[in-house]
Amino acid sequence: MLAPGGTIGILGGGQLGRMMAMPAAQLGYRVHIYAPERDSVAAEVAADFTCADWADQAALAAFAAACDVVTWEFENVPVGPLAAIESKLLPHPRALETAQDRLKEKRFVESLGGSPAPFAPVDSHEELLAAVERIGAPGILKTRRDGYDGKGQWRIASLREAEALAMPHAATIYEGFVRFHGEFSVILVRSRAGEVRFWDSTANVHLGGILSTSTWPAPAEIAAQVEPARALARQVAEALDYVGVLTCEFFATDAGPMFNEMAPRVHNSGHWTIEGAATSQFENHIRAIADLPLGDTATTARHVEMRNLIGADALEAQAVLAEAGAHLHLYGKHEARDGRKMGHVTRITR
Numbered sequence: 001m002l003a004p005g006g007t008i009g010i011l012g013g014g015q016l017g018r019m020m021a022m023p024a025a026q027l028g029y030r031v032h033i034y035a036p037e038r039d040s041v042a043a044e045v046a047a048d049f050t051c052a053d054w055a056d057q058a059a060l061a062a063f064a065a066a067c068d069v070v071t072w073e074f075e076n077v078p079v080g081p082l083a084a085i086e087s088k089l090l091p092h093p094r095a096l097e098t099a100q101d102r103l104k105e106k107r108f109v110e111s112l113g114g115s116p117a118p119f120a121p122v123d124s125h126e127e128l129l130a131a132v133e134r135i136g137a138p139g140i141l142k143t144r145r146d147g148y149d150g151k152g153q154w155r156i157a158s159l160r161e162a163e164a165l166a167m168p169h170a171a172t173i174y175e176g177f178v179r180f181h182g183e184f185s186v187i188l189v190r191s192r193a194g195e196v197r198f199w200d201s202t203a204n205v206h207l208g209g210i211l212s213t214s215t216w217p218a219p220a221e222i223a224a225q226v227e228p229a230r231a232l233a234r235q236v237a238e239a240l241d242y243v244g245v246l247t248c249e250f251f252a253t254d255a256g257p258m259f260n261e262m263a264p265r266v267h268n269s270g271h272w273t274i275e276g277a278a279t280s281q282f283e284n285h286i287r288a289i290a291d292l293p294l295g296d297t298a299t300t301a302r303h304v305e306m307r308n309l310i311g312a313d314a315l316e317a318q319a320v321l322a323e324a325g326a327h328l329h330l331y332g333k334h335e336a337r338d339g340r341k342m343g344h345v346t347r348i349t350r
């Protein structure tokens, strides 16, 4: 167990790091943030901040030497330079390596018996046309790497649209469009000793590729698919010998849960756990990597809704504080750009 006063390093300076730093402080730890951007909303609530590039080996080594354990909140941290600090890292960077490449991720999940949407790797325009002919349209062309919140994605309605598409200069994957009843995620925490606990699964609604709301209880057609999805998520965690919070996103379909993607970290669809569960995803991630006993993941409310505040939504948000059961989280970002996650509101009915 990491003793109080120990230092937890977090790679990445965004809101997920900010929300992990708070329970870490509550448990008596110091937090040291490492991020390339000077403006870091996580560093604002942390004890120390190293502002350096991901490839700066000397800065990374000094950072790791100053920390007892290092984790990440940003899943696109380049994996190569992390090899030198691997002994301090939890989870193991093999989880990052798998999740950073959509093709690798889908093949890995298939090898465990999971079913992703039909897909094909696409490295040229000819391969795209062949993929659309084989899998059918509509579909989505996605970059294999560096996509998030719907970025790096092109919807393709027909073969004709595929013919006219200007190909991105990046390796991609074509996925058949899935007709789903709803979307949900399985969020679990796994301890160093291999104990696994799950939070309840909310129904997640996305707008323009960005999560808009997470609601619990989820409708029956989602609730009925949570158990098999959990079984797959547990296998993913075990195969990676994962430590900490892991998220797997699913589509609820007629054929059962269809794997969409995984995030080897705390997740936006788990923000509700701060007020809606006995122990939040953020606290349990810290507990797992610090080798503390895991906290109870039970939902403590009858109804929960988390709504993201995107761009200008955040400007008038303080008004919700007049509502009983509404909890406001603002991430401290100065510029309310379109599509930027500025905060969230969780509404709880007990």
Ligand code: AMP
Binding pocket: 117, 140, 147, 148, 149, 150, 175, 176, 177, 178, 179, 183, 206, 209, 210, 249, 260, 261
């Ligand atoms: P992703 O970043 O891949 O999770 O995509 C963001 C959102 O786009 C998902 O949560 C879905 O709402 C939608 N989406 C992505 N891939 C598909 C697909 N193959 N079929 C239908 N909807 C999709």
